[in-house]
Amino acid sequence: MNRSALRVVLGFLVVLVLIAGGGGAFIWWKIAGLKERLVVDLGKALGARVEIASIDLDIWKGELHAVGISLANERPSAPWGKGDISQATVRFHLGDVFASTLPVSVEVSSWNVVLHSPLRTAETPSSEAPAESSPAPSRGRIQVTQLSAVGGSVEIDFSDDRKAVIHDVAFTANDNGAGVWTTQLQASSIVAGSLKAAASSVQIRGEQDKITFSSLRMQCDPGVVTGDGDVVLDGAHDARVDLKFVDVPVTMLVSVAWQMQLSGLTNGDLHYQGNDQGGSAKGQIAVNHGKFNVLPWLGKVTALVGLQDISDVEVDKATTDFAWKDGALQLTNLDVRKNDVVRIGGEVDVNALGLVYGKLKLGLPSAVTAKWPQMQDKVFPVQQEDYNWADVLVTGTPDHLQEDLTARLLAAGMGQGTDLLNQAAQKATDLFHSLMGK
Numbered sequence: 366m367n368r369s370a371l372r373v374v375l376g377f378l379v380v381l382v383l384i385a386g387g388g389g390a391f392i393w394w395k396i397a398g399l400k401e402r403l404v405v406d407l408g409k410a411l412g413a414r415v416e417i418a419s420i421d422l423d424i425w426k427g428e429l430h431a432v433g434i435s436l437a438n439e440r441p442s443a444p445w446g447k448g449d450i451s452q453a454t455v456r457f458h459l460g461d462v463f464a465s466t467l468p469v470s471v472e473v474s475s476w477n478v479v480l481h482s483p484l485r486t487a488e489t490p491s492s493e494a495p496a497e498s499s500p501a502p503s504r505g506r507i508q509v510t511q512l513s514a515v516g517g518s519v520e521i522d523f524s525d526d527r528k529a530v531i532h533d534v535a536f537t538a539n540d541n542g543a544g545v546w547t548t549q550l551q552a553s554s555i556v557a558g559s560l561k562a563a564a565s566s567v568q569i570r571g572e573q574d575k576i577t578f579s580s581l582r583m584q585c586d587p588g589v590v591t592g593d594g595d596v597v598l599d600g601a602h603d604a605r606v607d608l609k610f611v612d613v614p615v616t617m618l619v620s621v622a623w624q625m626q627l628s629g630l631t632n633g634d635l636h637y638q639g640n641d642q643g644g645s646a647k648g649q650i651a652v653n654h655g656k657f658n659v660l661p662w663l664g665k666v667t668a669l670v671g672l673q674d675i676s677d678v679e680v681d682k683a684t685t686d687f688a689w690k691d692g693a694l695q696l697t698n699l700d701v702r703k704n705d706v707v708r709i710g711g712e713v714d715v716n717a718l719g720l721v722y723g724k725l726k727l728g729l730p731s732a733v734t735a736k737w738p739q740m741q742d743k744v745f746p747v748q749q750e751d752y753n754w755a756d757v758l759v760t761g762t763p764d765h766l767q768e769d770l771t772a773r774l775l776a777a778g779m780g781q782g783t784d785l786l787n788q789a790a791q792k793a794t795d796l797f798h799s800l801m802g803k
Contacts, residue, residue, distance in 0.1 A: 409507070412440035413448075429455040436478075446522075451475030470511040477518040512538045519552075529557035531565075538569075546571040555583060559624065560617045562590065574599050581608075588612030588630060594637075601640040608635045615652055629655030629683070645690035652683040657701065663727075667707050669774070670733050675703050692717030705730060708752055713759070721766060723759035728752035740777040744770075 408415040418433025434450040450473050457469045517534035533553035538546050548569040555562040562583035570577045577595040590613060594606035612630040619627060633650040656679055668674040682702040688695045694715045701709040713723035727745075734741040734753040745753035761767045 413438050424459065427457045427459050429457075431455070446479045446481055448478035449476065467507050468510045469507055471509055471513070473512070473514040473517070475516045476514060477520070480519060480521045481523075508540070510540045510542075512536075521557075527558060529555060531555050538571075544573055559619060560585070585610070585613045585617055588614070588632075601642065603640045604638070604644070606635070606637040608637075610634070612653070615655070626658040627656070629653060629679075643691045645688070647686070647688045649686050650684065655680050655683040655701075657683070663707065663709070666727070666770075666774075667729070670729060670737070672706050672729070672733060673703075675706055678703065699725070711757075719762055721759060721761055723757075725757040725759060726754050727757050727770070728754045737777070740774065743777050744773050 404415055404417060404420070414437040416435040417431045419431070421430045422428075423430075431453045432451065434453055436448040436450070438445050438447065452474055454472045455469050456472070457467055461467050513536070515535045519531040519534055521529040521531070523529070531552045532555075534550065535552075536548050536550035538548040540546055546569075548571065549566070550569060551564070551566045553564060555565050562585050565581075565583040567581045568579050570579075575595055575597050577593075579593040581590070581592045581594075583590040588611050590608055590610045592606065592608035594604070596605075597603045611632050613632075615627050615629045615631045616624045618631060629652040631650055631652050633648055635646055635648040637644060637646040639645065656677055658677055663675060680701055681704045682700060684698070684700045685696045686698045688697070696713045699709065699711050699713065708728035709725060710728070711723065711725035713721065713725070715721050728749075729745060729752060731741075731748055731751050731753045734745045741753055745755045747754040755770060755773075758769045759766055
């Protein structure tokens, strides 16, 4: 090979090296910038600000591994606030890296997120609320098509400062390509105040303007809560929830202060509707194997007339309709019975400030009240279904109730001058007044 030919070959080799080097440098430059671009576009896809402590990209495997991830929601309409992820893997196809759109799947482990009720939007100060003309978040190149997670915890902040915590959450969510997500979620336990549920599951359908949940099932040993509902993410944030509960311990449904005074298994339903302006709920409740020690004076009344003291005694029936609106509770069609001993009917209102106003009807067997004719005529004058009934007005607060029956019973006993007076003096006064906190 002469010198001229050698120059040509060497020049050709140099050109190849330059081309290869330039191409390699270009690819490396693209890969080096891909990490940052992936983070930015992933944030756009999630509608969140994303911060990552450590990130590793394996372009040939099509995997991005991230550790120490913090998320802050930037979409006011989204029902979550912030989240932390210990580690996550983003998977993609190498052939899509330089395409206009990069579909990815995300796998997450050891994570937690804080959700909020959409109704809290109404409480957002005007300086923080988004303007009506705010543009929708821009759409990045990355499109998350599947999201799966294990080992998570979820904290839900409700509009009245109450919280619920969901433990050991796992879910798989898929995008159908039209912006609609379907999610199957399971959790090992849920704690919301006194409500403690074991294994729970729900199906969720998320659209741009609405979240719908169905097949909700929460195990509340020995019973279960099932239900469905939906929340609109824009406008007034209209919400609907329908729940049904079977054999749920009544202690799970009341505050700690009442748990030592009530027992039994609750069956019934609840229907809630609300929006940014407020909400209301209604339903029916029946308590099986119920014991009610919230009105100690009731047991004294039955003992006073020679009947069984029903304190801490299982009643035969306990049902009521209820309605709740903006913090006020109303119980109607109240029906509590201990056969052949006592019956209670009527209605009770508890306003948003906790003030109680109850118009009750107390029934004792007619065969019993007949033994004291004056008491029957003046206090229990109405006879119905083999019971004689007295009207009882209850007012005050849950920890300091007042009633108007004691004075009438004592007056009837004094006027009659029978054994009722002695029993009333010894039992009724201490009974009623200790009961009512006087």
